[in-house]
Amino acid sequence: MxxxxxxxxxxxxxxxxxxxxxxxxxxxxxxxxxxxxxxxxxxxxxxxxxxxxxxxxxxxxxxxxxxxxxxxxxxxxxxxxxxxxxxxxxxxxxxxxxxxxxxxxxxxxxxxxxxxxxxxxxxxHVASVLQDIGVDGISGSVRRPLKGLKVAVHHGCHLLRPSEVMGFDDPFEPSVLEGLVESLGAEVVRYEGYTDCCGNATRDTEASLRIGSEKIAAMKKAGADCIAVVCPACFEQFDLGQVEMKRRLKVDHRLPAFHYCQLLAIAQGEDPESLGLDRHRIDVKPALVKIGK
Amino acid sequence: MLKADPGFKKTLSPVEGAGKLSYCYQCSACVAECPAAHNFNDFNPREIVLASLIGVADYLTAKDSVIWQCTTCYKCYERCPQGTHPVEVINALKNISCAAGNGPEEVTSSRDNVLANGSLISPSEAIEKRRQELGLDKAPVAPAGELKKILE
CATH class of the missing domain: 1.20.1050.140 (Glutathione S-transferase Yfyf (Class Pi); Chain A, domain 2)
Structure with a gap:
């Protein structure tokens, strides 16, 4: 480590x-x-x-x-x-x-x-630093494995592409971040279009929400209990965005979103109550229940 | 009738890799996975590169141009077999559009906000209260004056 x-x-x-x-x-x-x-x-x-x-x-x-x-x-x-x-x-x-x-x-x-x-x-990028620490190093810090939690990993475009500049992982078939999630004891679910954009940066609000909503639908179809991201813009699209999806697209996904470091902290034994997760717009409780929190 | 301007492509910024559009052979590899193309009939990265190459791009740098629907996902950059970098061509068009005063208000005001305050988001009492509740120090204050000094 x-x-x-x-x-x-x-x-x-x-x-x-x-x-x-x-x-x-x-x-x-x-x-x-x-x-x-x-x-x-x-x-x-x-x-x-x-x-x-x-x-x-x-x-x-x-x-x-x-x-x-x-x-x-x-x-x-x-x-x-x-x-x-x-x-x-x-x-x-x-x-x-x-x-x-x-x-x-x-x-x-x-x-x-x-x-x-x-x-x-x-x-x-924190994901790249964690990659250096390695799966064994991360598992070594885990006190309460996230056993039973199915996680849909969203890399976010700018971590992966352009790959010749960003150099993090394969731009179309990345797996490093999934490995980092697995090292917490969670199960990763691959879903259709897992390297697709969250849609946040498109100008038209409804189109932006549609892109995000399609992605969340694919995650749910694969059985995900929650989303893991490594970017606050993606986080916002998948958290606050779901409130807007419900209002404007009439789709009520209710799939909790976490930054990877939040899942890491929980797996390391931090009390979720102390992490301010109640500020998320999509209730994280259904995901925490899966890991007995 | 549209008048072609073959010199237009030279105005695209070479530093971003936007100046390689002459290599485009119109294969459409950039279109298949483009989220903006999926959502907007008039957004097509192949056509945007072609219009820029021929120099009939006024409609792309006009107010409320479709180029602002690009999500900057960079899939076209990766898929292009010719290294044309459609997303960077679009970025260069955005630069030209903004320089002509045609950029969307939310884009230019966001830039101006960063230049004036050093931050995309203004600090507030509410957020400081939340930081305090979480046991975090006050948010760092950006030295906005330095940006003014070098960019105004």
């Missing part, structure tokens, strides 16, 4: 300011695995890779490279809990290594802040 790993925690916006219960579970569960998360000042929004990147590549890249430069000054790799942060910071680091035109413009702007990014420190 890998121990005494230190990372600078890059929290992003959605987790600390909208879903702090995910932050809490992540701090507790990663701490239990011997991972030290160092808080740091000076970060801004990553910025998110759908709207902001669409609004203007160079300013998106400048803000991203600034965050990377601030992280690099702390002298260690950064850990993110969000696919959006992962995609933006990883792509920005990749573009910096390629040193294209937009990068030169962005780097020039950073000079006025006396900042630069050399590529020495990198950005790690």
């Amino acid at each position: 890998a121990q005494n790993q230190e990372y600078t925690l890059f929290l992003g916006c959605m987790i600390p300011l909208r879903h702090p219960q995910i932050e809490l579970a992540s701090r507790k569960s990663l701490g239990a695995l011997g991972i030290t998360l160092k808080d740091a000042e000076g970060f801004t929004c990553c910025p998110e890779p759908w709207n902001f990147k669409g609004a203007g590549l160079e300013s998106w890249l400048t803000v991203a490279l600034r965050n990377l430069a601030v992280g690099e000054k702390k002298g260690r790799d950064m850990l993110v809990l969000c696919n959006g942060c992962y995609a933006t910071l990883t792509e920005a680091a990749h573009l910096a290594a390629c040193n294209g035109e937009a990068v030169k413009g962005a780097m020039d702007k950073l000079k006025s802040l006396k900042l630069s990014y050399s590529g020495k420190s990198s950005v790690r």
Whole structure:
């Protein structure tokens, strides 16, 4: 089991300011695995890779490279809990290594802040750090296995694709995250379209909800008791989104959603009551009942 | 009648890998798994690449263009046998659309919000109360002034 790993925690916006219960579970569960998360000042929004990147590549890249430069000054790799942060910071680091035109413009702007990014420190997604720790390391921290819980794993697009940049797993047949869920003692259910998008980023609200709803229907058809994600945007689509699906599409799925670190914390023996799960919009109780909580 | 502009493709940002559209041979591999194409009859990544290649893309950079339905799932990027990166062509079109003042209000205001506050989401008393209940420290404050300094 890998121990005494230190990372600078890059929290992003959605987790600390909208879903702090995910932050809490992540701090507790990663701490239990011997991972030290160092808080740091000076970060801004990553910025998110759908709207902001669409609004203007160079300013998106400048803000991203600034965050990377601030992280690099702390002298260690950064850990993110969000696919959006992962995609933006990883792509920005990749573009910096390629040193294209937009990068030169962005780097020039950073000079006025006396900042630069050399590529020495990198950005790690929590799923990838957990992959390094390994299934045995994770199972070693489990006190109450999630036996009897059937989990539908949703990777989220930006963790997997573009695979040549993100480098996490196969873009169409990923299995790493499923292995991490199994290491908690839970059963993974594969469902049709398991690598499909949650639909959050499409502009039309109803289409967005339809995409998410089709995916949840496939999870339920495969027998899932809950959804595991590693991204707060996917989480929001599958949690609050179900409330909207009921209202606008007249579909009442009621399938609880968790960030992987929440399931990890529960399996490590944290009392679900202490994790703020009552703030989820879809009641998590039916999933907890399956594991006798 | 539409007037073709063969020079248009050169205005797509090369840094994102959007400048490789000349390699597209219109096979439609990008369309099969596209969630936006499944939901919108007028959204077709193959056609978007073709229109950009020929330079008849005004309708794509106009207000309320269909390009904003792209979910950025990057399946087209992976499926394309020619490395055309349709999603990056779409991102470049979004950039052109916003630069012309045609971007959706929610997109530009979200960007402006980040530039002004350093964060996508504004801190609030309610969220601080929840953080406190969970035993978490106050949310970190983003140094918004630094972004203003370099981007205004």
